[in-house]
Amino acid sequence: MSLTGRGDLLVRVVAPTNDDLHEILQQIAAIDEVRRTETLLALHTSLTRSSADLVAAGTHP
16 A cells, blocks of 8 residues: 555554444553554445455355
8 A cells, every 4th residue: 555645654443333433542542662652443335346256255246
């Protein structure tokens, strides 16, 4: 993956609750080298599978 724009690092976090996400973000912000963070939430994620994934899973397209 390559990043463009202001970010130096992209971290994908999956948290079961908002409280869990908040705790993870607080831990990241507490790292001395972290100057700032930006949080974006994915409200919906589409599952995309290739034919190779389906074959590996034992199903056929």
